[in-house]
C-alpha cells in the first residue's frame with residue numbers, strides 16, 4: 091500500500107459572508123504517494139496545493155473522502171491520534187517559520203522537547219542533524235543572523251528531528267535566490283536518498299519540480315488535472331495548465347504569430363524537431379544534416395533536461411540542395427518526431 095493514499099477528497103470552506111459562494115479549495119482529489127518518492131505538486135496560486143497539504147498533515151479536516159497515512163485513516167480521527175500521525179510528518183515553509191529569538195540549536199531542539207526526548211539524547215540528535223544540513227558550526231548562532239538558505243537548512247533539520255517518514259515542503263525555496271535554491275534542493279535530495287524520507291514538494295516553479303521530482307501532480311481550481319512520471323509530464327504535457335507550466339521552462343512548437351515573425355527573417359524550409367526520448371541526442375540529429383551538406387539554423391525553441399533525460403522542441407531552418415534537404419528530413423524523421431512548419 092502507498093504511504094499516502096488520498097481518495098476522492100474534497101475540502102469546501104463555507105461562504106465568507108452571507109450570499110457568497112462556498113469555496114471548493116480541493117475537489118475530488120485522488121493521489122497516491124509511494125514510500126521513498128519525491129512528488130512535485132504544481133499549480134498556480136489558488137489551485138489548492140496548500141489546502142491539500144494541510145489535509146495530509148491533518149491541520150484541517152477534509153470535508154469528504156479518505157486520506158490514509160501509512161495505513162491510518164486520518165479523516166475523522168481523534169485529536170490525540172492525529173497528534174501521533176503528525177509526528178510522522180515534517181514540514182518546511184516558504185517563510186521558514188523559525189523562532190527568531192532562539193539559536194539554531196534551540197530551534198532544532200524544540201520538537202524534541204515536545205516529544206519528551208531526554209536532554210542527552212536530544213543533544214546527540216541535534217549535533218547529528220546540524221552536521222547533516224551543514225550547520226554544525228552555527229549551533230549557537232541566533233537564526234535572525236542567518237541567510238535565507240541557512241534558515242531553510244535549520245527548518246529542514248527541525249522538521250527531521252523526530253525522524254518523520256514524510257516531509258512536506260510548501261514553497262520551501264520560493265523566497266530563495268536561484269543559487270541557494272539549488273543548494274536546498276540538493277539537500278532535500280539527500281534527505282530522500284540517505285534518510286529514505288518521502289517528500290512532497292509544493293511549488294509554482296516548474297524548474298524546482300524539474301530538478302527534484304520523480305513524479306509530478308498538476309492542480310488547477312482544486313482538482314488534479316494531470317499526473318505522471320516527471321519525464322512523461324514534461325515531454326508530453328496533456329492539460330493546458332501543464333502545457334503552460336512546461337512553457338515556462340522550454341518553448342513549445344511555435345504558434346502562428348511566432349511562425350509569421352520567423353518567416354519575416356527566414357525563407358528556408360522550417361522543420362520542428364521534438365525530443366521526447368533520451369536515446370536520441372541533438373548531435374545525432376545535427377549529424378544527419380551535416381552529412382548531407384544541409385545548413386541549419388536554430389530559429390525557435392530549446393531543449394531541457396529532466397532527471398538526465400532531454401525534452402523539448404527545436405525549430406530549424408534548413409538550407410541546401412532541395413533533394414538533399416528532403417533526404418535529411420527523412421533521416422531525421424526516422425530518429426525523432428518532426429513537423430513541417432507551414
Ligand SMILES: Nc1ncnc2c1ncn2[C@@H]1O[C@H](COP(=O)(O)OP(=O)(O)OP(=O)(O)O)[C@@H](O)[C@H]1O
Pocket residue numbers: 103113114115133134135136137138139140141142
Ligand atoms: N481557510 C480558508 N478559508 C476560506 N478559503 C480558503 C481558506 N484557505 C484557502 N482558501 C481558498 O481555497 C483556494 C485554494 O487555496 P490554496 O491556498 O490551497 O491554494 P494554493 O494553490 O496553495 O495557492 P497559494 O500558493 O497562493 O497558497 C483559494 O481560493 C483560497 O482562497
